Amino acid sequence: GISILCFFLGNPLTETPRDMEYITRTVANPDPFFYVFAICFPAFTGMTAGVGLSGDLKRPKKSIPLGTLSATLCGMVIYLLLAFKLGYCAEPDALAGDQLIMSRISVWGPIIPIGLACATFSSAVGSIMVAPRTLQAIGSDELLSPGVNRWLSAGRGASSEPFNASVVACLIALVFVAAGDVNSVAEIISMFFMLTYGSICLISFLEHFAADPSYRPTFNSRWYISLLGALACFWLMFKMNGLYAFFSLVIMVGIYLLISFTNPEKAGMAAIFQGVIFQLSRKLQIFLQNAQHGPGELNWRPSVVCISENTFKRTSAMEILRWMSHHYGFGTYIHFHRGYLSKATKAEADALMERLIRLARAGHSRVFVDTMVSPSETSAISQVIQLPGVSGHENNGLLLEFSKVHPEDLDTVVSNAPLIVANQLDLYVLGSSERKFGYHREIHIWITRQDEENANLMILLGYILLGDPEWSHGMVKIFATYPESRLGEEESRLRKQIRAGRLPISQHNIRMIAQTEQTDIRDLVNHHSQDADLVILGFRYELLKHVGKELFLGFDEVGDILFVRASGQKMLATEKEMGELTQTLGEEELGRALDEGKPT
Known part of the structure; x- marks a missing residue:
C-alpha cells in the first residue's frame, strides 16, 4: 500500500x-x-x-x-x-x-x-x-x-x-x-x-x-x-x-x-447434466404440446407404445419398436407385470425395470422403457392408451405381439381391439417366429383391395424400418393384389404415388398379382414371401370382428409378420405433387418411365 x-x-x-x-x-x-x-x-x-x-x-x-x-x-x-x-x-x-x-x-x-x-x-x-x-x-x-x-x-x-x-x-x-x-x-x-x-x-x-x-x-x-x-x-x-x-x-x-x-459412485457432473437434460426435455415437451394443433397426415411419424408380458421370452416386439424409433419415430416399451399394485409387486416391478434397462442398453435402443403393474391385460392396455407421449408427441399407435408357435396371446389382441380402435390408434400386431427377422434383407408389403386404407401406412413403415442400421442393406418389395380388370389402373396409381412421395422403393420391386374370388391371400403370401425377413400385411377391423383370431393364423410358411390396421389415411404425397408429376412427364411419358424404372 x-x-x-x-x-x-x-x-x-x-x-x-x-x-x-x-x-x-x-x-x-x-x-x-x-x-x-x-x-x-x-x-x-x-x-x-x-x-x-x-x-x-x-x-x-x-x-x-x-x-x-x-x-x-x-x-x-x-x-x-x-x-x-x-x-x-x-x-x-x-x-x-x-x-x-x-x-x-x-x-x-x-x-x-x-x-x-x-x-x-x-x-x-x-x-x-x-x-x-x-x-x-x-x-x-x-x-x-x-x-x-x-x-x-x-x-x-x-x-x-x-x-x-x-x-x-x-x-x-x-x-x-x-x-x-x-x-x-x-x-x-x-x-x-x-x-x-x-x-x-x-x-x-x-x-x-x-x-x-x-x-x-x-x-x-x-x-x-x-x-x-x-x-x-x-x-x-x-x-x-x-x-x-x-x-x-x-x-x-x-x-x-x-x-x-x-470413483464411479461420485456422479456430480452426471447429476448436473441429468438435471439439465430433464429441464430441457420438460421445456421441449411443453413447447411441442402447445405447438401441436392436430396430427398432420402428410407429416405423420410413428409414436408407438408396445405392451407385452413376454419381454424376456421374446424380444421381437422390442426389436421392431427399436427400428421404428431409431431415426424417424418414437417408441415406448411397457413390460406388463400381472398383479395388484402393492409394496411387493412394486419391488418386483422395480427389479424387472433394471433388467429391462439392461436389455435396452445392450441393444443400443432409443426406446423409452417402463413397467406397469395391473391385474389384467385390458386394464393395462386402457392405462397405456392414456399415457402421454414421452417425446411430447401424442402416441398414435399400439403394438401387441404373439408367438406364431403358441398363439394363445391372440385372445388378448381380439378382446382388446375394440378399445384400441375406439381411441383412434393405429394397431400393430406382430406375429413372432423363430427366424427372428432373418438377415434383415427383404421387407415384403402386401396390399389388397380389401385394405387399401392401410397401404400408405405399411409403405411408410417399410421406409422407416430401412432407416435403422440393421436394415442398411435391406430393400422393400411391394405386392399388390387386385382383380385383373383393375391391375393397370392400380399399378399406375401406386407407382405414381411412390415416385411423387420420393420413397426409395425401386419400380422393379413393385409386383401386381391378379386376384380372383377363389384366391386366398394366405396362399399368395406363403408362396411369394416365404424367404422374406419381414412381411407387412394390412387387416380390417370389421373382418377381425367377424373371424376373430383366425385372421392372424395360417401364415406358416413365412417368418415374422406384422399386421397393420391404420386409424386414418396417411399421405405419401400431396395432390399437388401428384399433379406436378403428371404434368412434368405427361401421361404417355409417365407410362414409359414407370415401365423402365426411369427416375424423376
Missing part, C-alpha cells in the same frame, strides 16, 4: 504538458493485446485466495463472497489508476524499455522494488498455502486411487498440515520455474486460472438451469452472469493461446475421466 501511495504521489518524468492523447499512444510494433493480457493475468488472480483457505475463515459463507467481490473491485480500480498514471508520467517507449520505471516516477524510488518483492512473496506464500490444501482435500474426498488418497490426505501436527501435498505442489512449481521463460509460464498459469474460473461459472449456470432443489448457495447469482462469465473465460483462453487452451481442456477432461473411473 505504501509503495502504491508513493507511486501516485510521484511526478511525470518530463516537464512537457500532457494532453488526453497519451491514452491512445503506443509503441512501434507492439505485442498483441491478448499476449500481453495472458502474461499480466496471473497478477489479477489473488482475489480468490480466500476460497482456498475457507477452512480457516470464521464465517466463510459471508467472508468468501464479500472478500472476493471487494478484492475484485479494489483490484480493478487500482490497476486502472496505475495504467492512467503510467501513461501520464512517461512516454510509451520509456514504459516499454524500463521495467522499473515506476521507481523513477515514485517520490522515493527504492520503495517500488521493496513493494514488488513483498507482493511477489505474498503471492507465492498464498499459492503455497492454497495448492497443498486443495490437494489434501482431493485426497480426503477420495477422488483418486486409494493409495494416492491416503498419501495426499496425510497431515502433520495437531492442525494436520498438508506436508505431502506441499511436496507435490513444490515439485510442480519447480518444473515450471525450471522452464526459464517467464512469459510462457505466465501464459500457462493464465490458462489454468481461466479454466478454473470458467468451469466454476459453467457449473453455476448448469445448476441454475437444472433447477436442482438441493442446490441452495448462500450467495445467489444470476444465471446469465454465470453464462457470460463461462463464455468469456473460454473465449479469452483461445484468444490468448489456442494450443495451450486446447491442451488445458484436454488435461481437465482427462482428470475428470480419471476421477470418474476411480
